[in-house]
Amino acid sequence: MEKDTIVVVDDDQLVANFIAGKLLPRMGYATLVANDGKSALELVKRNHIALMLLDRELPDMSGLDLLRQIVKDGRLVPTIMITGHGSEKVAVEAFRLGVQDYLSKPLDTSALIEALNRGMTQTRLRREKEQLTNQLKEQVAWLKTLARVGRSVTSSLDNDEVLRRIVAAGVELTHAQEGFLALLDESTGKIYLRAVKNIDGEKSQTLRLPVDDSLVGSVIRTGKPVRINHSGDEPLLKVSTGYLVQSLMHVPVYSKGHVMGVLSVDNPTNRRAFGDEDEIKLISLADYAAVAIENSRLFEQTDQELSERKRVEAALRESEERYALAVQGANDGVWDWNLKTGKVYYSERWKSILGLMNHVLTDSPDEWYGRVHPQDVELLKLDTSSHIAGHTAHLENEHRILHNDGTYRWVISRGLAVRDEHGLAYRIAGSLNDITDRKTAEERLLHDAFHDTLTGLPNRALLLDRLRLAVARTHRRQDYSFAVLFLDLDRFKNINDSLGHLAGDQLLVAIAQKLQTGLRATDTFARLGGDEFVILLDDLEDDPGAVRVAEWINQELKKPFMLSGHTVFITTSIGIVYSKLNYDQPEDVLRDADIAMYSAKASGRARYEVFEPPMRKKITDRLSLETQLRQALERQEFNLHYQPIVSLEYNRLIGFEALLRWQHPQRGLLSPNEFLEVAEDTGLITPIDRWVLLQACQQMKAWQEQYIFDPPLTISVNLSGNQFCKGDIIEYIAWVLSESRLPAEQLKIEITENALMDFNESTLQVFHALRSMGVQIQIDDFGIGYSSLSYLSQFPINALKIDQYFVQQIPTDSNRLKIVQAIVMLTQHLDVVVIAEGVENAQQLAQLKAMGCDYGQGFYLARPMDDQDAVVLLEKLVGSGGEMDYPP
Numbered sequence: 001m002e003k004d005t006i007v008v009v010d011d012d013q014l015v016a017n018f019i020a021g022k023l024l025p026r027m028g029y030a031t032l033v034a035n036d037g038k039s040a041l042e043l044v045k046r047n048h049i050a051l052m053l054l055d056r057e058l059p060d061m062s063g064l065d066l067l068r069q070i071v072k073d074g075r076l077v078p079t080i081m082i083t084g085h086g087s088e089k090v091a092v093e094a095f096r097l098g099v100q101d102y103l104s105k106p107l108d109t110s111a112l113i114e115a116l117n118r119g120m121t122q123t124r125l126r127r128e129k130e131q132l133t134n135q136l137k138e139q140v141a142w143l144k145t146l147a148r149v150g151r152s153v154t155s156s157l158d159n160d161e162v163l164r165r166i167v168a169a170g171v172e173l174t175h176a177q178e179g180f181l182a183l184l185d186e187s188t189g190k191i192y193l194r195a196v197k198n199i200d201g202e203k204s205q206t207l208r209l210p211v212d213d214s215l216v217g218s219v220i221r222t223g224k225p226v227r228i229n230h231s232g233d234e235p236l237l238k239v240s241t242g243y244l245v246q247s248l249m250h251v252p253v254y255s256k257g258h259v260m261g262v263l264s265v266d267n268p269t270n271r272r273a274f275g276d277e278d279e280i281k282l283i284s285l286a287d288y289a290a291v292a293i294e295n296s297r298l299f300e301q302t303d304q305e306l307s308e309r310k311r312v313e314a315a316l317r318e319s320e321e322r323y324a325l326a327v328q329g330a331n332d333g334v335w336d337w338n339l340k341t342g343k344v345y346y347s348e349r350w351k352s353i354l355g356l357m358n359h360v361l362t363d364s365p366d367e368w369y370g371r372v373h374p375q376d377v378e379l380l381k382l383d384t385s386s387h388i389a390g391h392t393a394h395l396e397n398e399h400r401i402l403h404n405d406g407t408y409r410w411v412i413s414r415g416l417a418v419r420d421e422h423g424l425a426y427r428i429a430g431s432l433n434d435i436t437d438r439k440t441a442e443e444r445l446l447h448d449a450f451h452d453t454l455t456g457l458p459n460r461a462l463l464l465d466r467l468r469l470a471v472a473r474t475h476r477r478q479d480y481s482f483a484v485l486f487l488d489l490d491r492f493k494n495i496n497d498s499l500g501h502l503a504g505d506q507l508l509v510a511i512a513q514k515l516q517t518g519l520r521a522t523d524t525f526a527r528l529g530g531d532e533f534v535i536l537l538d539d540l541e542d543d544p545g546a547v548r549v550a551e552w553i554n555q556e557l558k559k560p561f562m563l564s565g566h567t568v569f570i571t572t573s574i575g576i577v578y579s580k581l582n583y584d585q586p587e588d589v590l591r592d593a594d595i596a597m598y599s600a601k602a603s604g605r606a607r608y609e610v611f612e613p614p615m616r617k618k619i620t621d622r623l624s625l626e627t628q629l630r631q632a633l634e635r636q637e638f639n640l641h642y643q644p645i646v647s648l649e650y651n652r653l654i655g656f657e658a659l660l661r662w663q664h665p666q667r668g669l670l671s672p673n674e675f676l677e678v679a680e681d682t683g684l685i686t687p688i689d690r691w692v693l694l695q696a697c698q699q700m701k702a703w704q705e706q707y708i709f710d711p712p713l714t715i716s717v718n719l720s721g722n723q724f725c726k727g728d729i730i731e732y733i734a735w736v737l738s739e740s741r742l743p744a745e746q747l748k749i750e751i752t753e754n755a756l757m758d759f760n761e762s763t764l765q766v767f768h769a770l771r772s773m774g775v776q777i778q779i780d781d782f783g784i785g786y787s788s789l790s791y792l793s794q795f796p797i798n799a800l801k802i803d804q805y806f807v808q809q810i811p812t813d814s815n816r817l818k819i820v821q822a823i824v825m826l827t828q829h830l831d832v833v834v835i836a837e838g839v840e841n842a843q844q845l846a847q848l849k850a851m852g853c854d855y856g857q858g859f860y861l862a863r864p865m866d867d868q869d870a871v872v873l874l875e876k877l878v879g880s881g882g883e884m885d886y887p888p
Contacts, residue, residue, distance in 0.1 A: 003030040003391075004050035004120065009040040009066070010082065011059050011472055013465065015107065019053060023109070026383045027116065028391025037061040037069075044070055049077050051119045054099075056083035059472040067097035078123050080115050082107065113382065333432035335415075337365065339388065340426050344368065353411065353434050355404030373400035373408055380413070388417055388425045395430060398439070410439035452527040454505055455512035463526035463534055467586035470538060474579050482538050483546035486575040486593035487553065489531035490605040493683075495568060497725030498762055503563045507570065510561050515553060534590065543578055550574045550608040566761070571606035573597050578610075595619045602677065625678050628664070633687060637663050640695055642870045644862040645716065645835065646884050648849050653873075653882040655714035655748070657857065658696035659864050660688070685720045690732060693717050697740035697747060699867060704746070707874045709882050716748040718780060724751070725762075730769050737773075744774030750801065752780045764794060771796040778835070783823060792830060800827055804838020804858070811843045824851045 006029045008020040013035065020031040032047060034040035037058045043049070056063040063081060070077055080101045081094055094102075100122055101115045333350025337343075343363040351357055354371065361367045372380055376399035387395040395415035400408040415430025450462035458466075470482045489511075496504040508531065515533075516525050524536040537546055553574065561568045575596025583589050596611035598619055603609065632638060642656040662670040679685040700715035707713075723729055737744050749770065767777060776798040783803045802823055810817040820836070827834040836848050839858030848856060861884065865873065877883065 005030040007032040010055040037066040052079045336429040371402040410436045458526040485535040486597040487533040490571045492531035573600035574608035641864040643864040657716040697742045701742040707878045718750040748776040750780040799833040801835040807838045
């Protein structure tokens, strides 16, 4: 029997998948799913739909708009409308368009099942009414034929059940209680008469009566009537009462242009008595049927039939023995339910699966249903009743059931009903199997498919699904809005490199746990991968709400994290995007939130930025710069400039600082400020730094060999902080010194003060290793960091470089003057030298000298120069012992 098809139209995929994938198939229905109105229209056009389950609000149109279009196309589909609100006016139009029932959100499974049963009952009643109307039309066609060929009906060919009813009407028309139907035996191709004693459907019996099947068959094939007459001594048919039929006529009956069947009628004018010629009686084959059925010799059992019964009984006993052995040896729990008595047999294995081996169970179905999980029991009952009713070919249901130890186990129950000759189930038997391990694995796989394995947060796939629903709602509801926050941890890579990936993972988990507790249950907090997180603020009341969340996040992350005995500080850059920009795709929302996050990083990190459309050009330029930066390495577009470092006490050159420059093919010479941040974010800083280190050491060694200074000139190289997290940094510096043959004492490694806050024990070991090699360590940009003073006593440094921010304002700003004086005094107590950056005039120089500052560097002393100009300077100074020529 072909299943009825129900189409589910809902943009909530989780709801649609549950109804169409689980509930409806278990109720015995075929299902189709559409997530928008356009797809639903196509399904209705291409399929015969028994019922439609329709969400009132769809992404591209309303449910009523969809129904109007269906009616406009000349269809009327029975519909159950799912809605969160409505009005009387809407309801009136909805019922006119085919809506039979309403359901409110959130959906209740029991109410949904009741509505579906009501809807399908109405659909079937309407279908039966149509069928009865068609049957009535067919009967009228038969009766019209009967009126033309006579009132004595003898037989007809039964092509389908409709023919049976029509012939019954014809027999009733002749006032007969029995009749004949002409049946085609498809296996032999022959036509037999079947005596019908009860027109209402009691089982009939086949009579091997002499019927000319070739004549009936020819009528079916040609559609032309055939008359036969008998002129011999023997009649066509003879009955025990002494009457015969001498003439028959086979007449085709048409409906809708096709032959539906054949009426076989006898001609009363050709009847004559057989035996008693003084008494003439008119009989028909309908009368003969009653006589034939009463004749017991036509239906008595033969010896062969009795032997067959004995053989069947023996086979039955053998089958029962085999069944008993199978139950005892089966690994599955077997159950057998007698539907007439309501008693259920549970095998020992069935009880063993539930830990009930030593329990005496009743034969009630409640022994089973009473242990099923409350969330699963109604669906199990529904599946069972659907199969008993004949809606499904077999029973199959997975559910949780209570074990004797108090835990729920997942089991699968399969069963098959035994039916009588009318198709009614009187018994159902099946098996029970423990599938807990499989279900646990499936649930884990399903969870892992939509969640991050490290933090347990939703992953990109689940986030995009929920974001897709949010975008769709903005097109349906004017009062709905949402916001997305894109988080990227600042300098997370340094923590990973210095403390190890295990500590990095611990930090990610800690951040996830801390932030998750402060969000609403309706919000989605997801991890995209690495150190990127996204928060979807659903159904946002106002735009400032997203800003408040961003500020709360920044405050929470300022608090220290303890990781394996280490205190770690972390900040995050946040990009915010609002739904008011009218997005169509969730990927576009994430893209713009990501752009806003990069804008926050470019503005100094540890902050948030709200997305504005002009930001897209900035990120495009940044991506272009990243591509060009990679090409610059391959094309060797980088070069070094050198800025002299001068002893303020002796006005003498003591060395150079190597400064990176990029000879851009279109933009000209670029300083690091224009590309260094991109290099750090993309990881290109590592190959760039190492190229600078090698080039600078080789150049200094070449100058030392050509120009003799006492003491020898030194070279200062600024390395990115994350270089000290690399496991091979010591080996690489040692290789550079060996390759360039530069003495370690003449190499000064500079690192910014801000980078110190990310350092830990392993970084400290790198510093000590460098000092043991003879390499000098200098802290660059000192004075503008967060907490450098607490590190100075721990790190083996040789010098502090005062940031030019303080140096350039000392003649006019007394506060900055005091800071510089304090730094100079600090270095004297720590026994390290101090270098002032950004010396630009004689007044600054004089004040620095008066404070006792050791070294200076700046435009007033000497500007950065390329290697050729540096050679000119060296040749000028080599004869004078390195004394610089600048205004005193």
